[in-house]
Amino acid sequence: MNILDTLLWGVLPYVVMAVLIGGLIWRYKYDQFGWTTRSSQLYESRMLRIASPLFHFGILAVLVGHIVGLVIPKSWTEAVGMSEQAYHFLALSIGTVAGVGTLVGIVMLIVRRRRTGPVFMATTGNDKFMYVMLLGAILAGLATTVLAVFDPNSVDYRVTVSPWFRSLWILQPDVGAMAAASTSFHIHVLWGMALFAIWPFTRLVHAFTAPLHYLFRPYIVYRTRGSSPRTGSAPVRRGWEPIGTQDRDSGRRRTRPPREHSGSTRVK
Amino acid sequence: MRVMAQVAMVMTLDKCIGCHTCSVTCKQAWTNRAGTEYVWFNNVETRPGQGYPRRYEDQETWKGGWELNKRGNLKLKSGGKLKKLAQLFASPVQPELKDYYEPWTYDYENLVNAPAGDDFPVARPKSLITGEDTKVEWSANWDDDLGGATEMGHLDPIIQKLHKEANDRIKFEFEQTFMFYLPRLCEHCLNPSCMASCPSGAIYKRAEDGIVLVDQDQCRGWRQCVTGCPYKKIYYNHKSGKAEKCTFCYPRIEVGIPTVCAETCVGRMRYIGIFLYDADKVTQAAATPNEQDLYEAQLDLMLDPNDPEVVAAARQEGIPEDWLDAARKSPVYALAKTLRVALPLHPEYRTMPMVWYVPPLSPIVDLLKEQGHDGEDPENLFGAIESLRIPVEYLAELFTAGDTELVTDVLRKLAAMRAYMRNITLGDAPDESIAEAVGMTGAEIKQMYRLMAIAKYDERYVIPTAHVEDAHNLEEIGCSLDVDGGPGMGQTGVFGEASGRPMPVAVENFQALRSRQMGEDPTGNEQLAGRVNLLNWDGNGSPDGLFPARNREDADSLSTTSRDPWTRPDHDTAGSDGGR
Numbered sequence: 001m002n003i004l005d006t007l008l009w010g011v012l013p014y015v016v017m018a019v020l021i022g023g024l025i026w027r028y029k030y031d032q033f034g035w036t037t038r039s040s041q042l043y044e045s046r047m048l049r050i051a052s053p054l055f056h057f058g059i060l061a062v063l064v065g066h067i068v069g070l071v072i073p074k075s076w077t078e079a080v081g082m083s084e085q086a087y088h089f090l091a092l093s094i095g096t097v098a099g100v101g102t103l104v105g106i107v108m109l110i111v112r113r114r115r116t117g118p119v120f121m122a123t124t125g126n127d128k129f130m131y132v133m134l135l136g137a138i139l140a141g142l143a144t145t146v147l148a149v150f151d152p153n154s155v156d157y158r159v160t161v162s163p164w165f166r167s168l169w170i171l172q173p174d175v176g177a178m179a180a181a182s183t184s185f186h187i188h189v190l191w192g193m194a195l196f197a198i199w200p201f202t203r204l205v206h207a208f209t210a211p212l213h214y215l216f217r218p219y220i221v222y223r224t225r226g227s228s229p230r231t232g233s234a235p236v237r238r239g240w241e242p243i244g245t246q247d248r249d250s251g252r253r254r255t256r257p258p259r260e261h262s263g264s265t266r267v268k
Numbered sequence: 269m270r271v272m273a274q275v276a277m278v279m280t281l282d283k284c285i286g287c288h289t290c291s292v293t294c295k296q297a298w299t300n301r302a303g304t305e306y307v308w309f310n311n312v313e314t315r316p317g318q319g320y321p322r323r324y325e326d327q328e329t330w331k332g333g334w335e336l337n338k339r340g341n342l343k344l345k346s347g348g349k350l351k352k353l354a355q356l357f358a359s360p361v362q363p364e365l366k367d368y369y370e371p372w373t374y375d376y377e378n379l380v381n382a383p384a385g386d387d388f389p390v391a392r393p394k395s396l397i398t399g400e401d402t403k404v405e406w407s408a409n410w411d412d413d414l415g416g417a418t419e420m421g422h423l424d425p426i427i428q429k430l431h432k433e434a435n436d437r438i439k440f441e442f443e444q445t446f447m448f449y450l451p452r453l454c455e456h457c458l459n460p461s462c463m464a465s466c467p468s469g470a471i472y473k474r475a476e477d478g479i480v481l482v483d484q485d486q487c488r489g490w491r492q493c494v495t496g497c498p499y500k501k502i503y504y505n506h507k508s509g510k511a512e513k514c515t516f517c518y519p520r521i522e523v524g525i526p527t528v529c530a531e532t533c534v535g536r537m538r539y540i541g542i543f544l545y546d547a548d549k550v551t552q553a554a555a556t557p558n559e560q561d562l563y564e565a566q567l568d569l570m571l572d573p574n575d576p577e578v579v580a581a582a583r584q585e586g587i588p589e590d591w592l593d594a595a596r597k598s599p600v601y602a603l604a605k606t607l608r609v610a611l612p613l614h615p616e617y618r619t620m621p622m623v624w625y626v627p628p629l630s631p632i633v634d635l636l637k638e639q640g641h642d643g644e645d646p647e648n649l650f651g652a653i654e655s656l657r658i659p660v661e662y663l664a665e666l667f668t669a670g671d672t673e674l675v676t677d678v679l680r681k682l683a684a685m686r687a688y689m690r691n692i693t694l695g696d697a698p699d700e701s702i703a704e705a706v707g708m709t710g711a712e713i714k715q716m717y718r719l720m721a722i723a724k725y726d727e728r729y730v731i732p733t734a735h736v737e738d739a740h741n742l743e744e745i746g747c748s749l750d751v752d753g754g755p756g757m758g759q760t761g762v763f764g765e766a767s768g769r770p771m772p773v774a775v776e777n778f779q780a781l782r783s784r785q786m787g788e789d790p791t792g793n794e795q796l797a798g799r800v801n802l803l804n805w806d807g808n809g810s811p812d813g814l815f816p817a818r819n820r821e822d823a824d825s826l827s828t829t830s831r832d833p834w835t836r837p838d839h840d841t842a843g844s845d846g847g848r
Contacts, residue, residue: 032485036509039489041358042365043397043506049358056357117398118365122506209488211356211467215349219464220550224475 008190009178013168016193023200024208037206043118051112055105061098062141065091070165074158092149099142106135130202137195140188147184155182161189270547271571271582273591274458274478274622275521275540275731276600277530278610279451280720281628282682283537286449288312288409290529290538294453297528298515303507305371305396308408309514310453310529316424316662317411319452321367324500325614326425331361332498333461333617334554342555342618344464346495352465361495362504369406371396414447426665446658448628450666453529454501454514455613455621456480458545458569459554462513465496471511476734477542478622479516487511498617522734530729539719541598541730542591543622544571544582554618559669562615569620570605573598594732599719600624607708607716609678611667626720627667627675629682630658644690646702649683681706681716688713689721 027035041048069091077087110131113119148154164178178189199205294310313319327333331346346352346361374391382389395402411420421427456473460480463471470486471493473479482493482502489509493502502513517527521540525531530538546569553565571578573595582592595601603610603626610624637643653660653676660672660679668674684706691698703710719727805811 033508033510035485036487036489038509039491039504040506041362041491042504045358045362045364049360052357117400121398206488209468211353211469211488211490213469214353214467217469220459221463221469221472222475223472 005175005179008186009164010173010175012190012193013173016197019197020199024205027200027205035205035209036203038122038203040113040116040119040122043122044112044116047108047112047116051105051108053105054101055109058098058100058102058105061094062102065095065098069157070162073162073166074156092145095145099138099145103138103142106131106138110135126202130198130204133191133195133198134204137188137191140184140191144184144188147182151182155180155185157181157185161185269571269578269581271544271578271585271587272475272478272547273582273587273595274543274545275456275516276478276543276604276622276624277453277527278539278600278603278624278626280537280539280603280626281448281450282626283535284312284449284451284628285535286312286314286413287534289532289534290451291408293528293532294514297517299512301507303505304503304512306365306368306408307503307505307512309501310451311408312449312451313409314412314414314447315450315666316417316421316427316447317414318420318423318425320408321363321500322406323367323423323425324363324498326428327498327617329361330363330498330500331495332500333496333614333619334459334464335618336555336557340555340557342459342551344461344496345498346465346492352467352492356467356490356492359491359495362491363494363500365397366406369408369410370402372402372404414445417445426662429665430659430661446630446656448630448658450613450625451529452499452501452613453527453623454480454516455499455619455623456514456516457622458547458550458566458620459618460497461617461619462493462497462502465492466490466511467492471502474518477518477521479518479521480513481515481518482511482513484508484510484512498614498619499621521731524731524733526729526731536728539599539603539723539728541600542595542732543598543601543604544573544578544587544592544595545569546571550620554620559616560671562618563612563668563671563674566612566615566620567605567608570601572605573601588732588735591732594730597730599723599728599730602715602719607681607712607719609681609716611674611678613666614669615667616669625667626682627663627678628658629653629679630656644687646684646687646699646705649687650680650705653679653683677706681708684708685713685717685720689717 078084113123113131148157160177160181164174164181167174167177178186181189199207291308291310291312295308298304298309299307308320311320319325324330324332327345333345334342335345337343344352347355372393372395375394376391378389379391393402393404394400411417414421456479458478460471460473463473463480466487467490468486468488470483470488472481472483474481487510489504489511491504491511493511494500494504496502502511504510505512517529520527520531526538526540530540549569553569554562556562556565571582573579573582573592579592582595600610604624609626611627612621612624614621642648656679660675661670663675664670664672684702688698688702688710691702698710700710703713708716805814
């Protein structure tokens, strides 16, 4: 275990987490207006109709696969009587289907983006960079899977990567376990961490506002004025509250109305 | 009973001359930005015609609005919540640009920059989407005035819906055609299906005035609302990736002035006022089993502002007195409920639309005169309604889910008004039997005549102001279009043109519009410390503050000449309304 290992597997994950969480909070506060899917369906939908669901459902399946592989310890699956072969057969078959679906989907999306004039026009530099990172992470992941099948000496990720991943969350990173994994895993994990680090600053943010609350909200939304008084459009900052006393009945602050609003209310 | 107030509009279609002024002024005010080139919050359609976007009324294709499920409950026509989420990654029935049109401009520069030659230089059309040369093939009003109707008239979804008998009468041969104009904007529905379709919950109805807005910060561009709206009046800004829609000019409404489309209407055909309605009964009314009963159900939601019970309930809900007053004077309530001449557009979509229409009584008087009859004789008029050039069946498909009797009733009232008022104009005794024949009284006919023929500005637009003590809360609940060079000229953020926090538009507009509305000088010179907000300047004269003072001394000398409008005694502005 050398310094590089410590930096890569002991420090970097926390840096990435800080960037991801801090970035999300910052963007949520600062740039809600830019927080969108930036859908290009208006320009072209024939190809999108196939490629986009293929990619999105594929990547969701891949996500589930990652969570199962990383979170559930080997001892648990063995405890329920699942053999090593059975586990790997399941993981590999489902994982390959999902992975290939995702790959085909994203390649189709990129081809569509390049070849459909208006869609290409709407592609920013940020988007292009993001596509490189996303495609790279997917390719590295698939390559890792393929290599693991054909290389008899490969190290089982369930005794290297997974314990390291779990150890991160109890703040005692098992650097040695991760360092013992093969180079392909190292590349995939590093690429993955880079992807997470840029996540809040690309269009990928839309994933963090997946509208699951839609299932639980009423159809019709009324919004009324807020309960706290505001001067102008900016919320009142701590230490800058206007002079006034608390209204005991409503819990609202009573303040003198701003001068420019105190004119007559004549209806034309 | 939960009383709520709703700002609503009525349009009397007989007076629409199809000049598109409303569309153009609306576009200049709201959608002259990149990403909204194809967006028309207000558009004027020639009927029969395909409408905008093309064939939007064909809900078997577009799946907009609500329908009833087997148990008789309301359900989005495009599917339930789970189905909507499953279709999030590629919305299956979203109109594409080809269903709208590819916006374009012209290469005007070539007209002056082209090298000298034998040929006249031309300004070639350039696509605003790809930037390349384009062939202009469609637009928002390509079939204006029945353009291309002989070829494409059959594509009108209403024509396709009508049974053969009526179709035989809808002829597209030149001498037998009929047409009328249908200006459309967002209906600000009581039961909006766009709102119900929004996965993010970004679309909301303002509890104060019922205006439906999109929270630009919360919208994530899932674009389900575009599918959900049966009127296709919610648009996807392809540059910002957010949904946008008609705002009912809320910054204007809040200070008591009508929407841009209504203000600039050449025919003075638009009326704006408020309804009081029972919010608790909306869902029940929208679930009325028989489509043809939906009009009546919608009318039943509208509460009588003179009913003491309603007034008491409204006060309990905190609706201010001047709003109740405005509800009593509301021209839309009078036309829709008291006189029952205004009808909702496509009630069968079950969204409870709040823009109402008085159907057109086509040029019937002239027609009868040509045939040698007395065109204003009630007998002749009533008889001729059934054989109008605009078939009643067509109007019924638009306004009453196919109930021709309701439309005929309205048209008979319009005809009766002409006959009844003719007697009065000629100095004869009014013939009460004409009024009785259409179930009205002479007083009601006179009221209708006053509203439809001579109502002045302040009778056509009865808009209570948002309360000043609430004004700073109302403004910017979340909707603002002031980004990307928009009306408020917001800034650009670190992620390019679509990012960053929008700048509030309402503060400045509130003050500037108000000072112009109430001030003596139409340029609003006395306000804003001698500066002119170019967004509010209508090109009228050359206001002093157009070029703000450069240094302090100049500014001081300006401020001594300006007066504070809020402390000035009120002056009578009634005279200035006469010219509108």
